[in-house]
Amino acid sequence: MESKNNKQTQNDSSTSILHIGVGNFHRAHQAFYTQLLLENGGSPNWAICGVGMLPSDEVLFEKLHAQQLQYTLTVCGRNGVNETHTINSIKELILAFKHPELVLNKIADASTKIISLTITEGGYNLDKTTNEFILDNPQIVYDLENPSTPKTVFGFIAEGLRRRRANGAGGISILSCDNLQHNGNTAKAAFMAFIAAQDKELSTWVEVNVTFPNSMVDRITPATTPEDVERLNKSSAFHDEAPVYCEDFIQWVIEDDFIAGRPDWETVGVQFTDDVTAYENMKLSLLNASHTLLSYPSFLIGYRKVDEAMADEDIVSFVREFMDIDITPNVPAPEGIDLEEYKQTLVERFANKAVSDQLSRLCYDGISKFPVYIMPNLAKMISNQQDLSRVAFLFANYRHYLKYQKDDKKIEFDYAEPWLTAADKELIASKDPLSFLGLSAFKSVPLIDHNEFTTSYQKYVDSIQNDGTRIALKAILSKP
Numbered sequence: 120m121e122s123k124n125n126k127q128t129q130n131d132s133s134t135s136i137l138h139i140g141v142g143n144f145h146r147a148h149q150a151f152y153t154q155l156l157l158e159n160g161g162s163p164n165w166a167i168c169g170v171g172m173l174p175s176d177e178v179l180f181e182k183l184h185a186q187q188l189q190y191t192l193t194v195c196g197r198n199g200v201n202e203t204h205t206i207n208s209i210k211e212l213i214l215a216f217k218h219p220e221l222v223l224n225k226i227a228d229a230s231t232k233i234i235s236l237t238i239t240e241g242g243y244n245l246d247k248t249t250n251e252f253i254l255d256n257p258q259i260v261y262d263l264e265n266p267s268t269p270k271t272v273f274g275f276i277a278e279g280l281r282r283r284r285a286n287g288a289g290g291i292s293i294l295s296c297d298n299l300q301h302n303g304n305t306a307k308a309a310f311m312a313f314i315a316a317q318d319k320e321l322s323t324w325v326e327v328n329v330t331f332p333n334s335m336v337d338r339i340t341p342a343t344t345p346e347d348v349e350r351l352n353k354s355s356a357f358h359d360e361a362p363v364y365c366e367d368f369i370q371w372v373i374e375d376d377f378i379a380g381r382p383d384w385e386t387v388g389v390q391f392t393d394d395v396t397a398y399e400n401m402k403l404s405l406l407n408a409s410h411t412l413l414s415y416p417s418f419l420i421g422y423r424k425v426d427e428a429m430a431d432e433d434i435v436s437f438v439r440e441f442m443d444i445d446i447t448p449n450v451p452a453p454e455g456i457d458l459e460e461y462k463q464t465l466v467e468r469f470a471n472k473a474v475s476d477q478l479s480r481l482c483y484d485g486i487s488k489f490p491v492y493i494m495p496n497l498a499k500m501i502s503n504q505q506d507l508s509r510v511a512f513l514f515a516n517y518r519h520y521l522k523y524q525k526d527d528k529k530i531e532f533d534y535a536e537p538w539l540t541a542a543d544k545e546l547i548a549s550k551d552p553l554s555f556l557g558l559s560a561f562k563s564v565p566l567i568d569h570n571e572f573t574t575s576y577q578k579y580v581d582s583i584q585n586d587g588t589r590i591a592l593k594a595i596l597s598k599p
Contacts (some may be wrong), residue, residue, distance in 0.1 A: 133230055134168035134210050136382075137222075139272055140237035141169035141176065146206065147192055147340040147365040149235060149296060153208040155387035164230070165382035168211035170222055172238075172272055180212045182360040188212060191355050193364040195473030203355040215275060219268070226279025229288035232379040236306065237296045238272055241487035241538040243309040248562035252312035263317050273313040280314070280329065281321050290328040290378035296336050298407055299491055300399055303333035303374060330378045335398040337370040337406065339468060341476040366474045368464070372398045397453035404450050405442055406465055408492040412509070413438050413469070414481035415516035419588040421528045423478055429470035433589070436596050439466065441509050449499045483535050485517055486543065489560040498564050507572045512595055514566075515579035516588060518555045521547045527587040552580040 136153070138145060153167060171180055183190060188211075192204045215222045225231055236242075244253050253259065262274030269275045276293070283291065293310065295302035310331075315322040343351075343363060351362040371384070375391040385391055392398075410425075416437070417428035428434045442462050452458040468474075497510055525531050539547075546554045553573060556566040566572055582591035 133164040134166045134225075135164050135230055135232045136167045136235060137170060137225055137231050137233070138167050138209075138235045138237070139170045139172060139275075140239075140242075141171060141179070141209070141212065142237060143343060143363050143365075144336075144338070144340045145169075145237045145296070146190065146209075146363045148336055148338045148369065148371065149237075150206055150208045151192055151204065151369070152371060152384055152387055152389055153382065154204065154206045156382055156384060157208055159387055161383055161386070166210040167208055168213065168225060168231075169209050170225075171212070171214045172216070172275075174216065177214060179361055180214055183209070183212055186360065191351065191357050191359045191362045193351050193355060193362065194367050195364055195471060196367045197467055197471050197473075199473065201354065201473060203351075203357075205357075216270070219275070222275055223269075223279045223282060226276060226291075227282035227286055227288055229283075229286075231288075231291065233292050233294055233377065233381065234276065235294040235296055236272070239484065239487065240297060240299055240491050241484055242272070242297070243299070243305055244271075244273070245305070245309060247486075247490050247559040250308075252309050254312070254316055259313065263313070266317060273310060276310060277314050277317055277321065280325060281318065284321065284324045284328070290330070292330045292332060292377045292379060292381070294332055294334060294373070296334060298336070298403060300403055300495065301333050301396070302399075303331040303376075307331035328378065330376045332374040332376040333395045333399070334374065335370070335372040335395050335402055337402055338365050338368065339471075339474055339476055340365040341474060342480055364474070366468055366471055368468055370402075397451060401450050401453060401456065401458070401461065403492055404446050404496050405462060407488070408446065408496060409438050409442060409465065409469075410481045411485065411488050411492050412441050412513050414478055415485075415513065415520045416588050416592055418478045418482055418532075419516055419520060419526045419583070420592075421526050421530070425476040425478055425481065426470050426472045426474065428478065429466070433592055433596060435466065435470075437509065437592060438469070440596075445500060445505060445509055446496055448503070448505070449496055479535075482520065484537060485521075486536050486538050486558065486560045489517075489558075490563060494561065494563045501564065501569055501572070507569075508575050508595055508598065511572055511575035512579045512591065514556070514576050515552075515583055515591075518547070518552060518580060519583050519588075522555075527589060552577055 150167060157163060188209050189205060189207050192206050194202045213221050244256055246253055258271050262269045262271050266278050269278050293306055295306040299305045314325055348362055351364055352359055371389045372395050373389060373391055374395050413428060413434055417434055422428040447458060500507060521534060524534060540559055543558050546557050553567060579591055
């Protein structure tokens with residue numbers, strides 16, 4: 120990557136972190152923290168080797184290789200002041216499907232101490248009803264039967280750990296950085312299920328030699344469009360084919376359980392703790408759930424950017440009522456956190472015009488987000504006999520979004536739901552709105568058995584279809 124004024128150079132260093140899933144969030148979050156650490160005099164051995172599992176990763180990797188793996192990160196301040204950082208903490212990039220042996224040997228190398236992951240909520244291959252690992256997934260079946268030529272993240276890590284055990288490289292930590300409750304426990308359940316099905320001896324070794332710390336991650340990071348690339352380069356004085364931009368807020372809370380050691384991330388703002396539960400619950404229940412809540416109604420009203428939607432008083436009131444009335448009673452504040460201040464900061468973050476996040480990004484893969492962000496608190500709300508109208512309205516909007524693919528302005532759109540099953544698609548297509556409540560994402564709570572919820576949901580289905588989302592939303596806000 121070349122500045123208009125000077126050429127940036129790359130320093131060689133050992134990559135003790137192997138990260139799978141090098142997307143914008145990783146580059147704005149973990150790679151940013153690691154960059155700060157390296158600049159702060161931290162050991163250069165804690166640089167990152169990035170791994171791409173998907174063919175779609177190839178374009179980004181080619182762009183980054185063309186600029187010596189450097190890129191710019193623009194941090195967009197809520198005060199209107201932006202800062203641009205040059206990120207140089209990713210020292211290697213490997214496409215697993217092109218160079219599988221490089222990835223496997225990297226996992227097996229004693230210098231690799233941490234395998235971190237951003238593979239999305241749906242990437243852990245867990246059944247949305249039972250939360251059990253799906254062993255009959257065709258790709259999983261292939262990897263179970265062909266351990267030396269893996270295709271999935273589970274097969275790669277299993278074979279890499281098998282080689283690690285054979286060469287006496289010692290323990291390692293697998294660190295999930297995905298938005299999941301107890302993400303380390305989730306990662307452990309998924310990987311251990313695969314490994315136990317493939318290799319019992321390896322499973323026994325992993326139980327002793329691999330740790331799975333839980334973590335909570337937070338930084339709003341939009342996708343980067345071609346228009347964004349032009350805009351960011353104009354303001355940064357760099358010619359960067361792969362820039363990233365993000366909000367100014369950042370948080371990372373990690374359970375301190377690293378069997379092979381870890382970077383001194385606490386020196387650059389990362390918080391280490393014995394238990395991340397309260398932080399996870401607060402963030403997933405307030406930030407992620409509110410993102411999901413506002414995404415579908417805002418999109419159906421006709422907005423395409425989050426900050427535009429948050430300039431709408433109806434949307435802001437809807438989100439605040441959800442936070443204050445529905446969620447706050449079920450979210451104990453972590454020690455040292457003022458929940459009212461946290462919620463107000465969330466509203467300001469959502470409304471950050473400099474970030475201008477895409478609603479389509481929030482709508483993406485709802486089938487994986489509902490079980491994590493919505494269903495746990497909905498179960499609590501039902502148990503506590505709370506008002507269910509706002510959540511029922513969300514479900515009605517999600518159905519309309521999937522079934523009709525047309526907003527209030529009659530503008531057609533496509534949706535992206537990579538984990539929808541054939542059974543899910545049949546339920547979406549059904550003329551009976553109650554069939555929709557049988558989606559795999561909702562199975563943890565038998566919604567069809569709750570008359571208050573189904574009555575409210577049916578009312579909003581009809582209202583959205585007959586009068587549009589805006590009028591249905593106003594009806595909720597006018598409730599006494």
